[in-house]
Amino acid sequence: MIEKTFLMYFLVLPISLGVGITLMGLVLLFIDSRRHKKYISVEMDGWETIGGKVLTARLEECQPAESDPKGSQVEPAYQPVIEFVYNVQGMEYSGNNIFPGAYENFNKVNAQAFLDKYPQNSYVPVRFDPKEPTNSALEDQPRRSNRIRLVGLLFTWFGISVCCFSSLMIFIMSANIL
Numbered sequence: 001m002i003e004k005t006f007l008m009y010f011l012v013l014p015i016s017l018g019v020g021i022t023l024m025g026l027v028l029l030f031i032d033s034r035r036h037k038k039y040i041s042v043e044m045d046g047w048e049t050i051g052g053k054v055l056t057a058r059l060e061e062c063q064p065a066e067s068d069p070k071g072s073q074v075e076p077a078y079q080p081v082i083e084f085v086y087n088v089q090g091m092e093y094s095g096n097n098i099f100p101g102a103y104e105n106f107n108k109v110n111a112q113a114f115l116d117k118y119p120q121n122s123y124v125p126v127r128f129d130p131k132e133p134t135n136s137a138l139e140d141q142p143r144r145s146n147r148i149r150l151v152g153l154l155f156t157w158f159g160i161s162v163c164c165f166s167s168l169m170i171f172i173m174s175a176n177i178l
Contacts, residue, residue, distance in 0.1 A: 011170045018162030025155030032148040052086030052126035052136075055094075057115050062105050077105035080114040086126040088133040095126070095136040 062077040083096045098114060106114075118124055118138060128136040 011166050011173070014166040015163050015170075018159045018166060020159070021155050021162065022159030025152045025157070025159055028148055028152030028155060032146075032152060035148070046131070047127045047129050049125045049127050050086050050088060052084045052124055054082055054084045054118050054120055054122050054124055056083045057081070057118055057120045059108075059111055059115060075107060078108050078111035079105055080111045082114065082118045082138065084118075084124065084126060084136075084138065086128065086136065088128060088130075091133070093128070093133050093136065095128075095134075097137040099139055100127075100135065100137040 058081050060079045060081050062079055080098060081096060082098060083094065085092055085094045087093070105111075124138060126136050126138060127140070
């Protein structure tokens with residue numbers, strides 16, 4: 001007969017640990033799914049590149065309500081504003097999007113890096129949609145990191161594996177197979 005202390009320390013506790021790790025993984029997967037819902041993707045496969053000129057480049061500080069809905073953000077968020085012009089089939093268009101679609105605010109160092117990359121009166125490549133030339137951007141969409149999703153999947157897989165292994169051991173021990 002299997003002692004209850006043996007079951008408690010070597011079988012039941014690993015199952016509890018596995019359930020906890022699985023739940024942590026599921027929480028990380030939920031956070032990742034919420035984060036991806038806020039991200040607006042713009043298809044840029046058919047977009048063309050043409051030369052343009054930067055008219056103005058400035059740094060704007062975002063209001064606390066814009067950068068953090070709770071208003072508890074300590075470090076202010078910044079938005080680089082780069083206005084540029086470009087010509088498509090003899091028509092002049094202007095734009096101010098660094099990336100197509102919506103993107104997050106930056107800290108001051110990262111926002112300043114964009115201003116340094118696109119100084120005023122410089123010539124830059126501009127990506128635009130040939131079907132709608134008013135849609136333009138200076139860069140492709142930034143890649144989103146999948147680290148949270150990867151860690152969530154690993155935690156979930158490991159937690160389920162621990163639960164399955166511990167359950168198998170309980171079955172083997174209770175059936176006196178060993």
